[in-house]
Amino acid sequence: MAADLETRLRLARPADGEPTAEATARALRAFSRRRRGRGRSAVAWVTRTPRGRLLGVAVLLAAGGTGVAATLLPGGGGRATPVSRGAITAEWGPAFAVAPVFPRGQIPKPVAGMDPSGAVLVAWSRGRRIEVRRRPPDGPWGPTTRLSGIGVGTARPEVAFADGGRAAVVVWRERMGGRVIRRVLRLPDGSVAGVIQRRVGTRYVVVARRWSATGGWGPRVQVSPDSSGNRRDMSDLAVLGRPNGAFLIAWPHAGRIQTRTLRADGGLGDPQEVTPPRAGEVSEPVLADRGGTPLVVFAHRERPVWSHDGAVMASAADGPGWEPPVRLGTGLALNERPVVAARGSRILVAWTSRSTGTPMGIVVSEHAGGTWSPQVRISSPRREAYSPGAGFDRAGTAVASWSVGAATQVSTRAPGGAWTAPAGVSRAGLTGAYSPEANPVASTGDGDLVLALGTRGGLRVADWRGGRLGGPVTAAGSTGWQFGYSGIAAAPTGSAALLMTTFSEDGAGISVTIREPAGLGRDKEAG
Amino acid sequence: MTMWVMAGTRSMLWCVYEPVDMTARTTEQLVTAATGGDRTAREELFRRFWPVAWRRAFTVVGVRAAADDIAQDALITGIDRLGDLEHPERFAGWLDRVVVNRCVDWLRRESRLVGLDTQRAETVDWTGGAAADRDLRRAVAGLDPDRRVVVALRYWLDLTPTEIAEVLGVPVGTVNSRLARALSDLRVTLGAADGG
Numbered sequence: 001m002a003a004d005l006e007t008r009l010r011l012a013r014p015a016d017g018e019p020t021a022e023a024t025a026r027a028l029r030a031f032s033r034r035r036r037g038r039g040r041s042a043v044a045w046v047t048r049t050p051r052g053r054l055l056g057v058a059v060l061l062a063a064g065g066t067g068v069a070a071t072l073l074p075g076g077g078g079r080a081t082p083v084s085r086g087a088i089t090a091e092w093g094p095a096f097a098v099a100p101v102f103p104r105g106q107i108p109k110p111v112a113g114m115d116p117s118g119a120v121l122v123a124w125s126r127g128r129r130i131e132v133r134r135r136p137p138d139g140p141w142g143p144t145t146r147l148s149g150i151g152v153g154t155a156r157p158e159v160a161f162a163d164g165g166r167a168a169v170v171v172w173r174e175r176m177g178g179r180v181i182r183r184v185l186r187l188p189d190g191s192v193a194g195v196i197q198r199r200v201g202t203r204y205v206v207v208a209r210r211w212s213a214t215g216g217w218g219p220r221v222q223v224s225p226d227s228s229g230n231r232r233d234m235s236d237l238a239v240l241g242r243p244n245g246a247f248l249i250a251w252p253h254a255g256r257i258q259t260r261t262l263r264a265d266g267g268l269g270d271p272q273e274v275t276p277p278r279a280g281e282v283s284e285p286v287l288a289d290r291g292g293t294p295l296v297v298f299a300h301r302e303r304p305v306w307s308h309d310g311a312v313m314a315s316a317a318d319g320p321g322w323e324p325p326v327r328l329g330t331g332l333a334l335n336e337r338p339v340v341a342a343r344g345s346r347i348l349v350a351w352t353s354r355s356t357g358t359p360m361g362i363v364v365s366e367h368a369g370g371t372w373s374p375q376v377r378i379s380s381p382r383r384e385a386y387s388p389g390a391g392f393d394r395a396g397t398a399v400a401s402w403s404v405g406a407a408t409q410v411s412t413r414a415p416g417g418a419w420t421a422p423a424g425v426s427r428a429g430l431t432g433a434y435s436p437e438a439n440p441v442a443s444t445g446d447g448d449l450v451l452a453l454g455t456r457g458g459l460r461v462a463d464w465r466g467g468r469l470g471g472p473v474t475a476a477g478s479t480g481w482q483f484g485y486s487g488i489a490a491a492p493t494g495s496a497a498l499l500m501t502t503f504s505e506d507g508a509g510i511s512v513t514i515r516e517p518a519g520l521g522r523d524k525e526a527g
Numbered sequence: 528m529t530m531w532v533m534a535g536t537r538s539m540l541w542c543v544y545e546p547v548d549m550t551a552r553t554t555e556q557l558v559t560a561a562t563g564g565d566r567t568a569r570e571e572l573f574r575r576f577w578p579v580a581w582r583r584a585f586t587v588v589g590v591r592a593a594a595d596d597i598a599q600d601a602l603i604t605g606i607d608r609l610g611d612l613e614h615p616e617r618f619a620g621w622l623d624r625v626v627v628n629r630c631v632d633w634l635r636r637e638s639r640l641v642g643l644d645t646q647r648a649e650t651v652d653w654t655g656g657a658a659a660d661r662d663l664r665r666a667v668a669g670l671d672p673d674r675r676v677v678v679a680l681r682y683w684l685d686l687t688p689t690e691i692a693e694v695l696g697v698p699v700g701t702v703n704s705r706l707a708r709a710l711s712d713l714r715v716t717l718g719a720a721d722g723g
């Protein structure tokens with residue numbers, strides 16, 4: 001009996017957890033302050049146990065920090081002339097700080113996209129402002145442009161390109177109205193312990209600003225037809241560039257996914273909705289192009305949002321509206337976004353699932369020949385896997401990657417074949433990646449892939465060409481902190497961009513390092 | 528050049544294998560430099576051992592928010608007190624001890640709090656395993672803090688009773704008696720849950 005219980009205890013060993021990026025950043029800040037001989041701030045000493053979380057959150061709110069979703073959208077189909085792959089330099093340029101250091105308490109979660117010519121657009125939220133910076137393919141970086149108006153709260157920008165890079169859009173959620181009820185908490189000696197504040201009467205809307213190569217930034221456009229008082233609504237945005245220069249924008253609202261097209265002429269199409277068959281909460285939409293037809297993949301939860309029973313749903317456009325969504329699988333955890341890869345009419349969706357055996361693993365579902373395959377677990381059932389990536393190469397081989405501990409593994413499926421056994425490709429995983437929902441596999445648009453790999457000392461990138469994965473190359477020797485990855489993008493020119501969030505004693509920052517074909521203007525940014 | 532090294536030194540499963548840049552300094556070198564006031568070394572130590580300390584804490588207390596606090600506090604305290612460490616090569620084990628003792632303190636504090644419910648809910652964030660495993664982990668979470676810690680160290684972090692005694696600073700006999708009582712408590716709890 002004793003032996004039985006001891007064996008059961010060993011088998012019941014909890015799955016390895018990982019500290020969140022936010023906890024890590026908090027710890028580093030606290031450590032840095034301590035080292036400089038300063039007292040710990042309220043954020044540092046407020047306990048983050050469940051009982052103390054309210055105060056901690058209140059203090060963070062008081063600090064004015066705003067979180068924004070981090071997703072990096074690869075560029076659309078290319079009109080630029082692809083260079084021969086032999087001309088791609090293996091070297092990455094120096095990390096370029098695109099934004100000044102953010103004040104303490106603000107952790108930027110930037111997003112970036114690369115158009116087919118290799119131009120890069122980075123957007124972020126600083127305080128209440130949406131700011132962007134653009135870099136043409138031959139550099140250097142342009143000035144920082146503020147897109148949002150004065151006096152409005154903003155968060156969660158997303159970017160996309162259309163019309164071969166001649167058009168771009170930045171969408172974000174904007175907060176309107178409301179008032180703040182503030183309560184100051186004091187210690188017995190009268191000093192301020194913290195501030196609890198709550199905003200009431202707030203409404204949220206989705207807005208966008210469109211950029212064109214000829215006209216620059218256009219006016220602010222309210223995309224969502226209605227405002228919402230529920231802060232979970234419109235909290236996760238998605239945008240997809242269309243070949244005709246239009247943009248399709250999606251957001252969750254009242255248990256449904258709403259979409260609307262921002263046309264090339266700046267006008268708006270009719271709002272459309274994707275309604276799950278059963279009531280619940282939807283979140284984390286991702287848009288993809290399935291052979292010219294827009295596809296939206298999203299999470300749907302019938303149970304309370306803190307459960308791990310989220311279903312992954314997909315719906316394709318059906319004329320002006322959307323088809324009834326198809327349930328691809330289950331087990332999606334709170335606030336985790338599936339990753340989606342597209343090539344022609346084939347779609348690969350990958351996500352971290354908690355419901356396909358334990359520990360959690362990587363599950364995929366593939367659309368080919370007009371049907372979705374049943375969900376398949378492709379990571380080992382013995383190890384906890386996370387941070388999925390997905391892509392298709394030029395031969396139509398599906399490539400999925402994920403992190404296991406401090407390693408990256410890859411599995412592939414050739415057309416008509418089965419998924420290969422997981423193979424380790426690097427000793428570097430995206431452990432505790434700063435933006436785990438950003439697909440760490442980016443397509444160049446012409447059949448090659450680039451994979452982002454994290455290391456303790458920096459970030460590495462490996463190229464998938466000709467059906468093989470090359471050796472990882474260090475793209476950023478040091479991010480200032482190991483959890484600096486925020487996204488990766490690539491273009492058919494051979495250019496690629498790695499987006500990083502850096503942490504230092506002074507605060508957080510945003511850096512981009514770029515690899516581009518020989519002869520383009522990286523040297524313009526030296527110094 | 529990179530290779531895999533063990534971050535701990537006591538037993539295979541207690542160790543964490545990490546890719547290490549061979550051009551980087553060893554833990555011993557970092558500790559020596561940090562003790563001498565090298566700020567870069569102190570930061571590198573913090574980075575290197577933050578995830579290790581966090582996983583230890585999470586395995587023992589089972590609450591992510593508490594693991595955040597414990598790991599942060601243990602690392603800051605540990606690195607601030609490097610001067611007390613006579614043998615730099617023993618930093619990892621020394622830090623383990625700090626983490627585990629912080630966990631014990633936290634569990635004792637929590638056990639003194641009385642919930643509003645008539646029956647205290649054992650809320651933990653541990654995941655993985657079948658339903659029976661979750662029931663067993665819930666039963667472990669309901670143990671007396673001293674017994675719960677030795678169960679976690681013995682069966683989930685694979686320390687021997689001698690190693691547990693060293694970490695907790697108690698005699699080996701105490702560890703064995705706590706283990707025996709913990710197993711007894713678990714049998715009672717699981718038996719009741721099974722309707723037995």
